[in-house]
Amino acid sequence: MIDLAVRAFALPLRHPFTISRGTVEVQDTVVVQLHEEGCFGYGEATTNPYYGATVESLTRRISAAAPLLRGMAADDLDAVLAAIGSGLGDDTFARCALDMAAHDLWAKRHDRPLHRLWGLDPAAGPASNYTIGIDTPERMVQKMAEVPEWPIYKIKLGTDRDLEIIRELRRHTNKPFRVDANCGWSVKQAIDFSGPLADLGVEFIEQPLAAEDPGMKEVRRHSALPVFADESCGVEADVDSCAGRFHGINIKLVKCGGLAPARRMITRARELGLDVMCGCMTESSVGISALAQIVPQLDFVDMDGAALLASDIASGVVVEGGLRRYPDRPGTGVELLDGPLPLA
Ligand code: MG
Secondary structure (H helix, E strand, O other): OOOOOOOOOEEEEEEEEEEEEEEEEEEEEEEEEEEEOOOOEEEEEEEEEEHEHHHHHHHHHHHHHHHHHHHOOOOHHHHHHHHHHHHOOOHHHHHHHHHHHHHHHHHHHHOOOOHHHHHOOOOOOOOEEEEOOOHHHHHHHHHOOOOOOOOOEEEEEEOOOOOOOOOOOOOOOOOEEEEEEEEOHHHHHHHHHHHHHHOOEEEEEEOOOOEEEEEEEEHHHHOOEEEEEOOOOOOOOHHHHHHHOOOOEOOOOHHOOOOHHHHHHHHHHHHOOEEEEEOOOOOOOOHOOOOOOHHHOOOOOOOOHHHHOOOOOEEEOOOEEEEEEEEEEEEEOOOOOOOOOOOO
């Protein structure tokens, strides 16, 4: 029998975070706890206006799963995941929180780290970048200088002076960059920028065009840099359509509905010859620790979410200077700092 509890938290950010669509200073998030016989599994979904996920919608949808789970056993993970999938339909954010918690609880019941139960080596997988949000070039240089221990920087673009920003940042570090336009460019801009960006030590471009822009094939053909799909690759069904339009995909657990669909997306992307990266949505260590379980399978990693927070709500996998440190604990390794949520 699985009990469900859910609670919203407000996560204060270290810096106001700006992308091409707007600015966030406090990230609202919803944490779900699944409990069975003294074991607690945790999952998280942050709110996101672009995807229509609010504290209210997430709390309501997640709470609705409680009766579905009450008669189930955590060890029957496939059945639990199927119930979550059928009960929550296409609300991938709510499904993500429940999927993470179900995996965490399942592995905790086995008293093993989740990645070990999957046969993955936690030492495998690349280092994470640190993301610099849009600001004045001077402030972006300053933000980068505040985190000198990170090995790679992902720069948010989509301004009217994108090349100027990268040229200015390049004057202050030799480390690799990657850039994310968050749908902010035209076909011409994407192609025209790609050469100078390659010369400036940028590794790849994430989501240059709007999600459905048919010009993506042309960009892929003429870009001097690899292009990765983020907004164009939300759920499992999107992976096939990215072949021929992108060189790789960016998997985010809230977009696709959690770890189970993410793992299927990795498999499908490999079959199609696509590179795979993961991204995050400014989650606390609850979500980041879940994400860390699949990182050994990935080519590129963007999981600085918890490092962007002024204070965290959980302990678990720590990402410092781009490197992951897994706690010696079962499941995804997550424990809430204030202890388990009260049982409903
Ligand atoms: Mg992105």
